[in-house]
Amino acid sequence: MQKLLNRIAVSVRKSPVIWAIGVLLLAWLAGRARQNPVLFAQFLVDGIRLGFVYALVALGYTMVYGIVRLINFAHGDVFMIGAFAAFFATTRYHWSFVPAMVLAMVVCAFLSVVIERIAYKPLRDAPRISALITAVGMSFFLEYFTALNFVFTPNFIVFAPQPLQFKSWNVLGVTVSNIMFVIIAVGTICLVALYYLVYRTKLGKAMRAVAWDKPTARLMGIDVDLVITFTFALGAALAGVGGMLYVVAYPQIRTFLGVMPGLKSFIAAVFGGIGSIPGAFIGALTIGMVETLAAGYLSSTLRDTIVFSILIIVLLLRPTGLFGEAAKEKA
């Protein structure tokens, strides 16, 4: 605690203007909150819901980046496939919530492993930018191929009937729904499970070792390729869950579904410090909250400007994001 306070004090001394702006912003926000506390609480609740969905996708970005230093642009589209898998499972085959979610996870994991094997693995030793271009290519391919008439068609689909019976409650004027609780619960479970996996198991240790230093990890007898594949599968499975939860909350499915949430989640991962798991989570919650508050109090059409400006400012203050490790940044 003492350390943290010290760090803040140093930071305030270093850049007083930015802290002043930050404090003013918070004060302004508090003023708005006092005017209409119910509305403010509603914004917060909605922001948290959005943030948890972003978090599930952001984790995939962050893990893959941490281990192979690749911005996996196809991740948002894997998220879309997860939504479709959940949709077909629940509406066509009448599966219930949990099996549908497991299916979405399996389908996404499988797809992601296939993409990794085809498009990224052969380029392990090529310049990094080549893999980035294939990632963009795979993203385009997934979006446009699935929009063909014999695949999913370009039409959007209403996600109904829902795997969950929708219920909502009014708590002191703030509307909360069972969907929100499910999103938060599933998100928390996934996060805790992931945390346990990465920091408490042998496999997790191998992942961290590969992320730290591949040649040495290989010398220590770790199957680097297998670990990388597993990381892709794990990230994609979380994206599958995220995809399903996203369309439960926003019940409309189309093949371009993943573009914007993918971008926002990616930004969230960067915001929190790409490569860091708690960072991705905090970043996603912040982005979700900032989006909702910006749209609510400032301008719903300038929302993206506000979110991305904040991103750039945070990057300028902390070049590797909130929780990023500076040591990893080369050059």
Next chain:
Amino acid sequence: MQKPRFRILGQSWRFWAMVLLVFLVAQWIVMPRMSDFRKTAWIMFPCIMAILCLGLNLIFGFNGQFSLGQWGFYAIGAYASAIITYRFGARVSLPVEGITLQLPDLIQKIIPVAEMELFHFDAGKAGLLLLATLAGGLLAALISAGFGYVVLLRLGSDYFGIATLGFTIIVQNLLNNSDKVIPETKGARGMIGIPPLTSFFWVFIFLILAIVVLRNLLHSSTGRAIVSVREDEVAAQAMGIDVLKYKVLSFVLGSFFAGIAGALYAHLYAFLSPQYFGSEKSFDPLIIIVLGGLGNMSGTVIATFVWAITLEGMRIWLPMGFEAYRFVIYPIALVLLMLFRPQGIMGRVELGFLRATKWPRRAGTAVPAAPDVGTETAA
């Protein structure tokens, strides 16, 4: 140098004669035989795109700063110049009566026009376009100088890429709302009423200028400093090179190219909509320069034309009912090309006068053409 020789922008008269020849052949022999679609989509637009990509290649290919902001500066240049010509386009006019040649039948077989108009143009409009284009470029350069200085000071590699991607998205979002401040842009509804002033002459001139300026820059000591920053920042700094200065310099110059390209685009298509300047397309220039080979000027120009001709050509070549397959084939081709030729179409091979000829050639040390950026491999 023994004799003072005739040189413009460091190039001999032979070079400029060749440029003139290429221009005349294209203008009078090739272009009249092409449909409007092919003229625009296969010749003029790729020229504009090549200027844009050369700018990005300077930033990323030669200087090593991963940028996705090129598209945003392109938008800024387009809108800035369009606002100028929109305001003054109707008022400025100064027609120059040139000569009109009646062509004999025999020559008409080669030059398929009956009358050839020489020096027949509107000097006022040409001047306005030139002014607007430079203004577009300068505004883009100005904004990039401010943005670049602040951001490059703190961020490098991927984080710089992300910040610039954010910049592109912010520009699009602001353009969507711009009608509240600048009514003539009409915000998200799209800007109409831009005079279509861009002709093949202009895109050709600007492309050649871009190539020559970039080539001269890279073959100078400044260029070597720019490349050295890409190769190893620490070593460059140790050699007394002001790393930040050269980063900002190439970023500003690259954005200037983007602004010029944007201005030419605005007056070619004569309609601007923020829809076109979205983040999805911001990857196009990046894709092109990687396809052509990073840090390779001839590769960039060739790749631009290959990219545009294939992508737009598929509109003609694909049978009816398969229109939607254009964007299925394109990413597949892209991925395959990257898998089999990760160093790009041209790799390290520069063509013609773009090659580094000033230095004695040692085995494989063509200096500016070494795309070693990002060879810090993925695994």
Next chain:
Amino acid sequence: MKRRFLSLIVVVLLLGIVLSGCKTATTTAKTVKIAVVGPLTGAQATFGEGNKNGALLAIEEWNAKGGPAGYKIEYVLGDSQCDPKAAADVAKKVVDEDKVQFIIGAVCSSETIPIVDYASTKKVVLMSGTSTSAKVTVDDSGNTKKYAFRACFIDPFQGKVMAGFALNNLKAKTAAVVLEVGNDYIIGLAEEFKKAFEAGGGKVVVYESFVKEDTDFSAILAKVKDANPDVFFVPTYYDKVSLIGAQAKQKGITSVLLGGDGWDSADLDTAAVEGGFFSNHYHPGDSRPIVVDWIKKYQAKYNKVPDALATGGYDAANLVLAAIDKAGSIDPDAVVTAIEGISYDAVSGKITFDAQHNPIKAAAVLKVQGGQVLYEATVNP
């Protein structure tokens, strides 16, 4: 080295000449070539599909009847991706390469404007079924573009209709309005609704806008919930209103949803807009034979109920073809004159054109109840 550069130039030139080999379009005396343009790929492709299906069905019908004025119709498709640059390229391609005489479509206004601008220079007549921006048919200085028409509403008439309906039939006092920036149709409806509603003594308590890419509307909806208006006017297309409606229901907003003809679609999420009203040109229970026939034929061919965009495409194609039939030739000027003087009984009502090439038609107010769309009232302009 110089030689290699020269040879490169020669190769490029040869390539250029080979590529420039002109396609000679042999249009025999009795064929008319029509391009159906719209987004077939990209995020808006769902709208392009409807437009294309509707237009192709009309073309098929006319061909089966022997074609307008005896002309056999040939068609080409163009993918404009809802992107102004792609649209300009497509316009040049269909006009200059395929030598079409007429263009049906383009869906987004941002793609139709550049298409019109090019097509007009080549005297190609364009009829859009869905582009609502005023600038599609009128240029920057306010002159009507001679060769451009549209078959959809743009007049803010519907906004007035819905405001009157809210005030008189629903006895509403307060209203919330949301709109999408960049869509003239939605802006026009929203503005007119606000004006008419306030003129009638009502109060607009929330007036918010969003951008096309948005899917999360919780901030706007929280404000609506907080203000708790009697009616909630959402004059967007069916995709957005389905999302907004669903999220509004989740939020527990009980205001009555109101909208325009953009809601009309089989894909409208009726559960999300349950209890809402919208204005439209026709309704599925309409007994006019052309409506009955259209729905039946569309279902038989594409196995789904037509939406507003399919209807727009169908009407647009029918109007052009009927005008050709009436003019008896495919001369663009003759066809333009024929369209200007036409009074055509289209699916979306009896259509005549005003001086700015916009259609004049009546509106019906429909109600969404129990998953079905029911007829409520008819309002004439």
